[in-house]
Amino acid sequence: MEDKLLRVDMTNLSVVEEPFPDDWRYLGGRALSARILLEGQDPACDPLGAEALLVLAPGILSGSMAPTSGRISIGAKSPLTGRIKEANSGGQAGQHLMRLGYRALIVRGKPTDPDQRWVLEIGEEGVHLIEKSELKGMRNYPAAEALLQGKDKRASTVICGPAGEMGLTGATIALTDMDHRYPTRHAARGGLGAVMGSKGLKAITIDPGRAKFRRPAREQAFKTLFQTFAKEYRAGKQPLKNGTATVVPVANMLSTLPTRNRRAMQYDKHEGLDGAKILANYETRGGKQHGCMSGCIVQCSNIINDPDGHYITSALEFETLGMLGSNCDIGDLDVVARLDRLCDDLGLDTIETGGAIAVAMEAGALSFGDAGAMIELLDKEIEAATPLGQAVGNGVVATCEAYGAMNRVPAIGGQGIPAWEPRTLPVTAITYATSAMGADHTAGLVTRTKNPDAAQASQFAQVVNMVCDSSGFCQFQILRLEDLRQFYNAIFGVDWDGAEIYHHGFAALQDEWEFNRRAGFTLDDSDLPDWMREEKVPSNDAVYQATRDVLERVFTENYDDSALKIRASG
Ligand code: SF4
The missing domain is CATH 3.60.9.10 (Aldehyde ferredoxin oxidoreductase, N-terminal domain)
Known part of the structure; x- marks a missing residue:
């Protein structure tokens, strides 16, 4: 075809x-x-x-x-x-x-x-x-x-x-x-x-009717590749098979669980949000892990039922638990599941919405931890276009503007900061600053690296995530750039080496940066807000420290073969 x-x-x-x-x-x-x-x-x-x-x-x-x-x-x-x-x-x-x-x-x-x-x-x-x-x-x-x-x-x-x-x-x-x-x-x-x-x-x-699978240029090589890949995955550790919700305790330990409008990054009620509860509840409530699309072998997505076994929501992820949960002082997984369902039904981003509600809470429009007020806000005030509903529905920056909180905006490049905290994770901070899309954890999350060059580490992560998001693979499959290179070669019938697949990803990043340049943004717009250089994360004293020199180096292609070992999704 x-x-x-x-x-x-x-x-x-x-x-x-x-x-x-x-x-x-x-x-x-x-x-x-x-x-x-x-x-x-x-x-x-x-x-x-x-x-x-x-x-x-x-x-x-x-x-x-x-x-x-x-x-x-x-x-x-x-x-x-x-x-x-x-x-x-x-x-x-x-x-x-x-x-x-x-x-x-x-x-x-x-x-x-x-x-x-x-x-x-x-x-x-x-x-x-x-x-x-x-x-x-x-x-x-x-x-x-x-x-x-x-x-x-x-x-x-x-x-x-x-x-x-x-x-x-x-x-x-x-x-x-x-x-x-x-x-x-x-x-x-x-x-x-x-x-x-x-x-x-x-x-x-x-x-799709009876439309068939797409055929790669090198059919036998492709078949051998995906069969070997799937077999090795199934024999390996499968780190995300229980879903990202189970990351909550680790994120709390690492000081990257946003709490009460990011005033802290460890949450005293984090156990109430631990995704392990979702797995434990399957036995009594029903629900299961499943794949969100055909062919998924990770199956990170959860189906969450209430205590009576009735479906509430699915795909409740770490980001939602952090932003609508701890960041709003909600330590109850079932409440967050209901908030997630409302966001899914309205078509609202749980990260932006959780960040915005926390800003409104700090401004006194509603109280931290008030689950009933949050449910009322999402269920009634968004569609009724009340002042609070309009502010929250338009995200973090709009809510800061509406409630006079512009001195401490938890957004980067206009986008609300995800749960993964840039002050605690310095390479991720560089990604948030330099990504064409602002604070986006899927653009190049780095939770740990041995690379002493933070600019290169961020660029590697941004390139591998760009190639992954261009390939159709889910980041949660956690492929190395080398794996992606082999799949590209088999499907297209080419023989790209490491530098070529890297350049393919970097060129696409350049397209995004060029779009922003033509839209009127400059290098000075690529940074984190000043308050993140001053306000310490209480549990580890971390502040944002990247210099202009480091940020600028992200925009110059800097490949070496170690990039091939870098995996998508942190
Ligand atoms: S495709 Fe990705 S997000 Fe969807 S269930 Fe599979 S691993 Fe999870």
Whole structure:
């Protein structure tokens, strides 16, 4: 099957299919999204205007037989930060689009009637834009059910929730998981849901029908590679098989568990948030570990039931436990599960939302630890657009502005800081400062390194995560750059050496940095806020200390063969 590109124009409601450009043949996922955004729009444009693009680009291995490799990148100019943004997600959309031959989907324009809602239906028999304005304002769980009703059980959907329809800059784009019902996977960060909402595009449904796995250029080499890889993984330690929620005690020990608006990084009630409880509860409540997409051999995603065995949420991760839990002084995993469910239903980023609520708590708008007020806020005030709901829905910086807390903004590059704490983790701090996307732990988290050159350590991490997010592999598969190189060679039929795969990743980072430069950002915008140089983490006295010289060195390619041993995801 020939590779294709799908262009959707929401102004004139047209859908055009084109051959995939040969110039982009080695680009997928995040790298492809960056190139499309850089070449296809003015980076200085209004991110919610008609000219702005929304890109869906599956990784290059999505739709293939490689394990844990079906992820998708969703990219746009972020309405939260004004910078380029890519958010990577599991779910079935990446697998399905690639099996149907779609290497990318590019959406531009906006309908003249702001009350119209449209659904893009993609299947073996063609692609159609259908007006479904009756879905306007519908939350993600009921919307997923309505969108998939009557469709083949393999079908999946990508949805803009109410937060995105309202243009809130903390809004996500939700994707259904392997169970085909639950919109629990999210392209979560950067307010991408608001971009989708601005286009009147409520959802995309994809029915892969009987579309087959994608075939690599070197079939036997590819088969041997993925079989060996899967066997070695299963025989190894499998560090994330119980999910990131089980990281809570370690994060607390390391002083990277944000507590009460990051005033501390160790939490006295952290045991109440330990993901080990989720595993223990499976026996009495039901629930299980599962894969969010077909072919996942890690299965880090949890399904969480209440004490009566009723489903609450799934994919409750460390970041959510840190940001909606300890950072808001909530030490009860079941409460965080309910807050997570509300965020999934509204289409809100749990990291940005937890950071914003903690700011509002410190300002006195609600009290730390008040679970009832948090549930009320998410369940009622977001859609009612109260002043507090608007502030929190628009993220950390907007909440600091609304409550006069601009002297201590827990955001970097306009994006709320994730749970992983940059003062405690100095190389991660450099990543947050220099990443085109600001405070993003998936851009190059480094929890420990033997590399004495912090700038190079951050660059290595950013390159391997870029290649991983472009490949379709999940970062939780924890591949080395060398593993990714071998998969690229087998799928494309090339013989890239270490320097070439590294350069491939670095060039994509340069595309992202160039987008930001054209959007008006300079090197001076690549740093952490001053308060992080002054306010010590109480449990380890850490402050942010990176110098301008160190930060600037990240932007110059600095490869050596040790980069091939670096793994994605810290
Ligand atoms: S490892 Fe977890 S996040 Fe990654 S694809 Fe599997 S279930 Fe999804």
